[in-house]
Amino acid sequence: MSSCLPPVIYTAVQNERISLAVELARLDALRDTCGAVVQFIGRVRSDKSTDSEDATKLTSLKLEHYPGMTEHALHELAEQILARFDLHGIVIVHRVGQLLPGEDIVLVATASPHRKAALQAVDFAMDHIKSTVPFWKRESFGSQHHWVKAKDSDAAALLNWL
Amino acid sequence: MQIRLLFFGAITEALMRTQGSETVELPAHCTHVSHLLSLLRSRGEAWERELGDDRAFRVAVQQRLVNGDAELSPGCEVAIFSLITGG
Numbered sequence: 001m002s003s004c005l006p007p008v009i010y011t012a013v014q015n016e017r018i019s020l021a022v023e024l025a026r027l028d029a030l031r032d033t034c035g036a037v038v039q040f041i042g043r044v045r046s047d048k049s050t051d052s053e054d055a056t057k058l059t060s061l062k063l064e065h066y067p068g069m070t071e072h073a074l075h076e077l078a079e080q081i082l083a084r085f086d087l088h089g090i091v092i093v094h095r096v097g098q099l100l101p102g103e104d105i106v107l108v109a110t111a112s113p114h115r116k117a118a119l120q121a122v123d124f125a126m127d128h129i130k131s132t133v134p135f136w137k138r139e140s141f142g143s144q145h146h147w148v149k150a151k152d153s154d155a156a157a158l159l160n161w162l
Numbered sequence: 163m164q165i166r167l168l169f170f171g172a173i174t175e176a177l178m179r180t181q182g183s184e185t186v187e188l189p190a191h192c193t194h195v196s197h198l199l200s201l202l203r204s205r206g207e208a209w210e211r212e213l214g215d216d217r218a219f220r221v222a223v224q225q226r227l228v229n230g231d232a233e234l235s236p237g238c239e240v241a242i243f244s245l246i247t248g249g
Contacts, residue, residue, distance in 0.1 A: 042249055063248075066170050066241060069225035075236030094248065106249055126249055134222075136171035147172035150218070150245035 005029060007082055008111070011074045013065055016096040018104045027089045027111045034088050036115035038109045040122045046101035049141045056141040063096045063105065066134040070096075074131045083124055085110075086117040086158040092125060094135065133151030163188050163236035165198075166180070170243030173219055176212045195221055196230035198240065217246050 010026050017101040020039070027037055046057045051114060078090050089111035108125045129135070137148040168183045190200055199221075203210045213219065222241040223232050234240065 062169055065241070066168070066225070069222060071239070072225065130249040131230075131246050133248050134170065134243065134246055136244060137247045138172075147175070147244065148247040149172075150247055 005033065005088070007087070008091070009075075009078050009082060010090075011071070011078050011092045012118060013071050013074060013094050013096055015095065018093050018095065020107065023091050023093055023107055026091050027109060030088045030111045033113060034111035034118075035113055036118040037109065037111045038115070038118040038122050040106075040126060041104050042100050042106040042126070044101050044105060045102050049139075049144065049146075056144070058101055058139055059142055060101075060140045061099045061105075062138040062140070063094075063099060064136040064138065065094075065096045068135045070094075074129075077125065077128050081110075081121050084124070085112065085119050085121040086114070087112045090121065090125075092129070093110055094133070095127065096135070124161055127154075127161060129155050130154045131158060163234070165234055165237070166239045168239065168241040169243065170241060171247075173212055173242060173244045177208055193234055194230065195223065195228055195232045195234065195240070198234060199230065202242075213242070219243065220245065 008027055009032060024039065040110055044061045048055055048057055074092055074094060081087065081090055087110055091109040093107045095105055104116055106129060108122050110118040110121040131150065131154045139148060164185055164187050166183060167186050168180055169177065174182055186196065192198055199213050203213050220243050221228055223234065224238055
């Protein structure tokens, strides 16, 4: 790492909506050294139910977490990413609780001297959040609820980083 | 010894649990995660099915992912949860 500033590392698991301005400001100290800042936002889609024949669209998404383990796993992931890529800063904020279609679920922001590391780090972060940080999604379609099943493609995505 | 047992994700409802946690008094021979799972499977049909070898679930002891060989200690926190679906 060429910067003499300490790396920025911030992770949070929260019920509150994500403020993009507040979270990106955490990387402001890196303006002179980092030519690339990448931000990814994951949002709730209003998809139709895949489990039933009715055409009801998703009405809400509940995100459950394991208090303590989830925060710890998210921070460890951020530390792992800082060590692996040429990054000077990383911010990961993940929401829990009841979310509505269109709301932001997760924000990952990375800062690096050059874009490739920042882009790759975001991709790595999302692949790992999907299947290694303890969060569970439950979709509601009106009065019908079901837990989201883990996808084989998400597990396979992890193998690409080995 | 006593342990605290937690459940997260779909498995909580599949086991027809109304609460996500309970305190369990373990018999003396129950010293490892594999013993605990055998004990839980004997609770009934849903438990036998959901905690079966063919089912994908995870176990954490003291908030660390473990396998059946992991040792249990008095007062430890054991979590049983469905596969993660974050992001």
